[in-house]
Amino acid sequence: MKRSRSSHVSLRLCASVRRTGVVILAALTCLPLSYQVNAKEPQVRIVAESDLRFGTFMVFGSGSRTVSANGMVTDSSLVALEGNPTGPARFSLSYDRGNQSKHVIDIEVELVVSPGSTVQQQGVRGSLSAFQTDLPGVGSISPGQPIRVLLRNCRERVCSQSFTIGARLDVSRQFGGANLIIPIPVDVAIISVQRQGG
Amino acid sequence: MMRALGALLLAIASTQSLPCHAQIAGASGDGRASATVVEPVRIRLLEDLSFGAVTVGRQDGGEISISPGSSAAYSGSVAPLCGQSSDCDPHPARFAVSGEPGRTYRVQFPATVTARGRDTGQSLQVSSLTMISRSRPGADQRGAFDGDGRDLLEVGGVLAIPAGIRSDTFRAELSISVSYD
Numbered sequence: 001m002k003r004s005r006s007s008h009v010s011l012r013l014c015a016s017v018r019r020t021g022v023v024i025l026a027a028l029t030c031l032p033l034s035y036q037v038n039a040k041e042p043q044v045r046i047v048a049e050s051d052l053r054f055g056t057f058m059v060f061g062s063g064s065r066t067v068s069a070n071g072m073v074t075d076s077s078l079v080a081l082e083g084n085p086t087g088p089a090r091f092s093l094s095y096d097r098g099n100q101s102k103h104v105i106d107i108e109v110e111l112v113v114s115p116g117s118t119v120q121q122q123g124v125r126g127s128l129s130a131f132q133t134d135l136p137g138v139g140s141i142s143p144g145q146p147i148r149v150l151l152r153n154c155r156e157r158v159c160s161q162s163f164t165i166g167a168r169l170d171v172s173r174q175f176g177g178a179n180l181i182i183p184i185p186v187d188v189a190i191i192s193v194q195r196q197g198g
Numbered sequence: 199m200m201r202a203l204g205a206l207l208l209a210i211a212s213t214q215s216l217p218c219h220a221q222i223a224g225a226s227g228d229g230r231a232s233a234t235v236v237e238p239v240r241i242r243l244l245e246d247l248s249f250g251a252v253t254v255g256r257q258d259g260g261e262i263s264i265s266p267g268s269s270a271a272y273s274g275s276v277a278p279l280c281g282q283s284s285d286c287d288p289h290p291a292r293f294a295v296s297g298e299p300g301r302t303y304r305v306q307f308p309a310t311v312t313a314r315g316r317d318t319g320q321s322l323q324v325s326s327l328t329m330i331s332r333s334r335p336g337a338d339q340r341g342a343f344d345g346d347g348r349d350l351l352e353v354g355g356v357l358a359i360p361a362g363i364r365s366d367t368f369r370a371e372l373s374i375s376v377s378y379d
Contacts, residue, residue, distance in 0.1 A: 046227035054233035058378065065233070081236055081378050089229045124235050169233055177237040177298050184229035 040098035044109060046188045049090040049162070052128075054169045054180075056083025062172040069134040069166040078171070088134075093188060094160035095151055104196040107151040107159065114185040115143035123175035128182055130168040141165070148191065237347065239297040241376045244350075247324075249357045250288035251279040259360040266290045266330040266352035276359055291353040295331075295376050299347040305329055305339045307353065307374040315366030322368050327355040329374075340379070351376075 054065050055073070063077030065086075073086050095107045118127035131141035138147055151159045165184065249262050250270070260274020270288040272278065280286040297303060310325045331341030332350040341349045353374065 043225070045225050048227050048229035052229065052231035054231060056234040056236060058236045058238050060238050079238075083236075084232070084234055089231065091227055091229060126233060126235070128231055165229065167231065169231065171233070171235055173235060173237075175237075178235045180231075180233045180235060182231040182233075184231055186227040186229055187224070188227070189224040 040096075042098045042193075043096050044107075044188050044190050045092075045094045045096070046111075046186055047092045047094070048184075048186070049092050050087065052089035052165060052167060052184060053085055053087045055086035056081045059171050059173050062170070064168055064170045066130065066168040067166045069132045069164045071164075071166075088164035088166040089184060090162060090164050091186060092160055092162045093149060093151075094158055095154065095190070095193075096158045097154070097193075099157070101195075102155075105154045106192075106194045106196060107154055108191040108194075109149045109151065110146045110189045110191050111149050112146050112187045113141050113143050113165065114187070117182060119180055119182050121178035121180060124171065124173045124178035124180065126169055126171045126178075126180040126182060128167045128169055128184070132166045133163055135163045149188075153196070236298045236301065236378065237296075239295065239303055239376045239378060241351075241374065242294045242296075244292040244294055245289060247291035247353055247355060247372065248287070248289055251286045252276050252359065253279050254359045254361060254363060256362045259358065259363075261356055261358050262288065263326075263356045264288055264290050264354040266328060266354045267335065275361065291351075291372065293351040293353070293374065295341070295343075295349050295351060296347050297343045297376075297378065299343050299345050302340060302342045302379045303349075303376050304379055305331075305341065305351060305374060305376050307372060311355075311370040311372050313357070313368035313370035315364075315368050318364050318366045320363060320366060320368075322357060322359060322363075324355045324357050324370055327353060327372070329353045 052067060054067055057065060057075070058079040058081055059077065063075070065078060066074040067086050067088055069088050071087050093109060093111070095109070097105065113131055118125060131143060132139060133141055135147065135149060141147065149161065151161055247264065249264065252262055254260055255275030258275040260272065260276030262276050263271045278288070295303070307327060307329070309327055310323060311327070313322045313324055314320070329339060329351055331337065333342045333344060334340055341351065343349050353372070
């Protein structure tokens with residue numbers, strides 16, 4: 001339904017182009033938009049492929065476990081137990097150019113990890129901090145601060161990059177146990193899409 | 199003229215189209231972190247392992263055996279001396295353990311301990327220490343927490359008493375540890 005409505009807009013623009021140059025100038029900034037909707041909108045996507053897994057452990061009062069971006073586990077004041085596996089979160093960032101062009105392009109994306117939240121389940125409280133990633137040249141992540149990610153030499157319709165995120169989980173326990181689930185919202189936005197050699 | 203301007207603007211449009219993409223593109227991903235925090239295991243002594251009060255002959259020794267979940271058995275010249283007094287009845291040690299509901303655990307303790315006489319300093323050997331859990335009576339030094347995260351352990355053993363030993367009160371320390379599988 002959305003597509004058919006845009007198609008009418010495009011036709012009107014084409015009609016205006018023939019009448020006056022002033023109208024053409026005004027329509028210029030809108031022309032690409034109507035064209036995209038007509039064809040296939042370019043879009044950026046971020047997909048969480050796996051959780052940041054802190055596994056299973058026992059803690060008496062308080063302690064922390066760090067799972068690095070490459071999966072290394074470091075414990076402080078807790079006892080590791082058999083159970084769930086550990087591992088960094090894995091995200092897949094992709095850019096779909098639609099069917100606009102077949103040029104080689106560089107896409108610059110801004111990625112923001114929201115500030116780590118704290119959750120409490122019964123007598124157990126957990127909070128995330130010290131985020132890190134395996135994205136080249138980034139290392140540690142400050143929540144709320146944007147990270148620039150470059151998808152270079154994109155030749156396909158969809159270009160993507162996978163990356164991992166690790167963090168430290170601080171746990172304090174007053175009573176009982178818990179299965180903690182802490183959200184890690186990640187937002188991405190396109191900064192620029194540059195055609196190579198253009 | 200208008201055709202030339204239109205061609206020029208179309209050319210500009212084709213090179214300027216990419217920044218327009220930037221204005222419309224954005225997305226969010228809902229990642230999450232997960233952890234299973236397990237309540238620590240706790241063990242609490244309910245009752246000591248007690249061999250009660252016994253007598254032993256001057257010529258022959260004997261043994262008293264206390265099996266978890268059953269009554270005491272005497273051999274050789276060893277015989278019970280408690281009579282109707284219930285506070286010296288032999289019984290296994292009893293421990294209450296608590297932890298994560300449904301999780302299994304293992305128990306560790308020495309195979310033997312040495313009891314020493316309070317007044318004489320004589321020593322007696324307690325051997326064949328064994329345990330059973332209420333949750334898994336047939337399992338070897340293992341148990342599982344019930345839906346409330348509880349279980350009960352009993353520990354027994356065999357006390358060997360040589361002939362002619364002098365009267366005394368003997369006491370040994372038994373260390374027992376419980377940990378999750």
